[in-house]
Amino acid sequence: MQKDRRSVTVMDIDFVNRTQYQFLVEDIFPALQHKEKKFIVTANPEIVMKAQEDDAFKKVIYEADYTVPDGIGIILAAKLLETPLEERIAGFDLALDLLNYADEHGLSCYFLGAKEEVNEKAVKRVQADYPNIHIAGRHNGYFDIGDRDLAEEIAATAPDIVLVAAGFPKQEKWIAAYKDLFDHGVFMGVGGTFDILAGEAKRAPEIWVKLNLEWFYRLLQQPKVRFKRTLKLFGFMRDIIKNKKRYK
Template identity: 55%
Template sequence: MVNTTAVTIMGIDFVNETKEKFLTEYVYPKLTHNQKCFIVTANPEIVMKTRESNAFKKLVKQANYVVPDGVGIVYASKFKKQLIKERIPGYDLMRDLLAKADQESYSCYFLGAKEHVNEKVVEQIKQKYPNITIAGHHHGYISMDDNSIADKIASSHPDLIFVALGSPRQEEWITTHMDKFNKGLFMGVGGSFDVIAGEVKRAPDAWINLNLEWLYRLLKQPFRWKRILKVLEFMARIYFKKE
């Protein structure tokens, strides 16, 4: 991580700024100057993956910025007495970046999700952000070492590359192919494409404001229960083992 204060949790350095300051003082200037930038949006589940896999941890630590996406990260910072100023949800960060891209007429590439979802995302982006140039888009059923897709994306010279392959595949793809690009903001966005496409409904604001978005997701998608166990293990290690 560079050029920002940080809070370290389980060996991962998290951005400790408000979303607004993070964007205006760190991210937007990189876009303005065509500097490459890699952002990881990390929740407790991702932090646990870095604990269990040194290879994945190395990928995450290559990021310019790791933002605290998940209320569990904020709670952990409180316990460690290194309070993170604000949770920065990846979906909200992506929306802000799209708004900036629309304002500045930047070009964006959308990689990931099922083919019909990917197409819906592009349709929605065109409608809501008409000034964005669509550099291209491709579904997420790709091989990590398929250089032809990465080369094709790089040749379109996008300003922002949103990668929705799920973690850790999206971080692996970015770190594997980022060197092929001469500019671009790279960000793994997980399931954000599904939300934009209307395939998955995001929690209502009331749930989000109460920090219960995780519970809403669990009620709507019971198959996520194993992920919740990882969050519980994360909190237990923070509170009882003081990791």
């Protein structure tokens, strides 16, 4: 059977093999228009490595409708495996595109995750920058993943878009556990996106992003926090190189 050229497999994870624009126009915007339900995972090398160690988490990723390559490590790995991806699709950029679309079409969004003050600031920023978005609701990231009552409360708001900023694997596991409670909606784990929206963190300057050095910029900004993550990136690449034949 011929392999679907719209996806590329890296360490047993199938990644969307399209440009960000194509992905949005061909899949996500139509899903929003037709009130469908879609689960997006934005996966970097850390998430892929976690999936290799945690079968339950890998199952969650397999349940997603789309896994996009968020991280230069995924792009480099795909090249090494001689199955290059079209481009990196950064979760932050994808979240902004969803907000822009929601603003243009008067859709509703729910914001789940981050510290209370960060969540509040992020939502206020969205209200100021995207005045046509209906805020379905918000809740901080201090929730138990087994709290079904909270999930039912969120589902009752009938949001078109649910952004979950609880860090992996919690954000993805929450979506997988409760998306069936919703009639429709695009669900995506967005990591530190709320922190940037709230002004609590800065994204790398455009030149760093274009040069695929955003990871290095983050390391310089938060060396203690990012050092272990950077080691995981190099460990991921080492594993790809070492086991190239097995992964192809």
